[in-house]
Amino acid sequence: MNVINKKIELSTRGNPDLLNITPQLSEILESSRLSKGNLTVFVIGSTAAITTFEYEPGLIQDMRDLCQKLAPSDKHYCHDETWGDANGFSHLRAAFLGPSLTIPFNEGELLLGTWQQVVLAEFDNRPRKRKIVVQIIGE
Amino acid sequence: MNVINKKIELSTRGNPDLLNITPQLSEILESSRLSKGNLTVFVIGSTAAITTFEYEPGLIQDMRDLCQKLAPSDKHYCHDETWGDANGFSHLRAAFLGPSLTIPFNEGELLLGTWQQVVLAEFDNRPRKRKIVVQIIGE
Amino acid sequence: MNVINKKIELSTRGNPDLLNITPQLSEILESSRLSKGNLTVFVIGSTAAITTFEYEPGLIQDMRDLCQKLAPSDKHYCHDETWGDANGFSHLRAAFLGPSLTIPFNEGELLLGTWQQVVLAEFDNRPRKRKIVVQIIGE
Numbered sequence: 001m002n003v004i005n006k007k008i009e010l011s012t013r014g015n016p017d018l019l020n021i022t023p024q025l026s027e028i029l030e031s032s033r034l035s036k037g038n039l040t041v042f043v044i045g046s047t048a049a050i051t052t053f054e055y056e057p058g059l060i061q062d063m064r065d066l067c068q069k070l071a072p073s074d075k076h077y078c079h080d081e082t083w084g085d086a087n088g089f090s091h092l093r094a095a096f097l098g099p100s101l102t103i104p105f106n107e108g109e110l111l112l113g114t115w116q117q118v119v120l121a122e123f124d125n126r127p128r129k130r131k132i133v134v135q136i137i138g139e
Numbered sequence: 140m141n142v143i144n145k146k147i148e149l150s151t152r153g154n155p156d157l158l159n160i161t162p163q164l165s166e167i168l169e170s171s172r173l174s175k176g177n178l179t180v181f182v183i184g185s186t187a188a189i190t191t192f193e194y195e196p197g198l199i200q201d202m203r204d205l206c207q208k209l210a211p212s213d214k215h216y217c218h219d220e221t222w223g224d225a226n227g228f229s230h231l232r233a234a235f236l237g238p239s240l241t242i243p244f245n246e247g248e249l250l251l252g253t254w255q256q257v258v259l260a261e262f263d264n265r266p267r268k269r270k271i272v273v274q275i276i277g278e
Numbered sequence: 279m280n281v282i283n284k285k286i287e288l289s290t291r292g293n294p295d296l297l298n299i300t301p302q303l304s305e306i307l308e309s310s311r312l313s314k315g316n317l318t319v320f321v322i323g324s325t326a327a328i329t330t331f332e333y334e335p336g337l338i339q340d341m342r343d344l345c346q347k348l349a350p351s352d353k354h355y356c357h358d359e360t361w362g363d364a365n366g367f368s369h370l371r372a373a374f375l376g377p378s379l380t381i382p383f384n385e386g387e388l389l390l391g392t393w394q395q396v397v398l399a400e401f402d403n404r405p406r407k408r409k410i411v412v413q414i415i416g417e
Contacts (some may be wrong), residue, residue: 001140013205035275036142037142037180037274038274050232052238053233053239054230055220056221057200057217058217058218058220059216059218059230062218062230064233066209066210066235070209079266097234097237103181103239104274106144111272112183116183137276139278
């Protein structure tokens with residue numbers, strides 16, 4: 001049984017930027033040469049999240065629309081007064097979707113559906129450099 | 140330390156179908172004979188999710204109502220144009236609730252509350268055959 | 279590779295009570311003397327959840343407001359008829375945020391952002407004694 005600690009570094013555009021990171025995860029898993037276990041994806045920071053969905057333009061737009069309905073970007077939030085960076089909506093969306101996702105793998109393959117991609121949701125209102133931890137525990 | 144990879148296969152009815160899978164998880168854990176570790180539940184596909192709630196008829200209805208409020212099934216979504224299968228709402232609900240849940244166990248028992256059941260949320264708009272991965276890592 | 283099973287016990291005030299539990303998690307990780315792996319936080323019960331956000335008064339208020347918008351506490355829920363405890367909203371919020379969070383660690387440190395705290399969200403409508411499982415798997 002092994003623990004392997006890797007990192008993905010990405011530049012994002014913000015508000016929101018939804019990025020398919022499945023290819024990078026598959027590549028990291030393959031290079032680990034582990035066969036069976038869990039791969040945990042964790043985005044560092046409080047204005048981004050990790051989830052899965054079918055990564056196609058229509059649904060990307062639907063996700064943007066639903067995020068806007070949940071926590072509108074043009075509303076005033078108490079958090080905006082704390083730092084003056086006007087990204088209260090980014091924090092709220094990130095807290096609701098969550099920063100962590102654990103995906104099982106077997107025979108060296110992530111057990112995702114064919115149309116189920118792992119997506120980094122950048123909710124901040126400006127471009128960011130993101131670090132995403134990829135922690136693999138398995139054998 | 141061991142990794143055990145199991146699968147639950149279920150038929151669902153859709154829109155939404157909320158199914159208590161706690162008994163199957165407990166049975167898989169018991170047959171693993173492991174005492175201490177984590178059990179990860181992961182539903183394959185992008186129109187279903189895993190969460191926990193008190194599995195009783197009133198709350199099942201409340202969950203259905205809240206899902207309908209979050210992403211109404213009678214609204215048009217951009218995703219509906221991509222495949223013509225009119226289940227944009229299913230994808231959105233699944234992405235928000237998430238496909239993965241990790242539950243610790245100790246002394247061979249899942250550390251759930253008495254009224255805390257693990258629920259498969261089928262959000263698709265038609266019956267489906269579902270595969271749920273149950274990955275146990277422990278000793 | 280080891281599994282370490284710990285528990286945090288807390289008194290909460292309810293509706294909602296948002297508590298930063300990061301210091302307790304760091305302390306448990308440090309005392310485990312493990313260097314690399316995952317720490318899973320799981321709240322037992324169906325009216326509380328775990329997430330991460332920047333723990334400052336403005337955002338705490340924004341989280342309270344968004345929870346109230348998602349599942350208002352002054353609305354009637356079907357669940358309220360089951361037990362007569364009027365906390366349907368608490369169950370719904372908990373099911374949407376989720377009870378489980380897995381955080382990678384490396385070189386003995388949780389890989390959280392500087393302004394990313396782990397928060398117990400108590401959604402019940404009364405003070406509770408909460409048990410939070412902290413399960414560490416690593417080496």
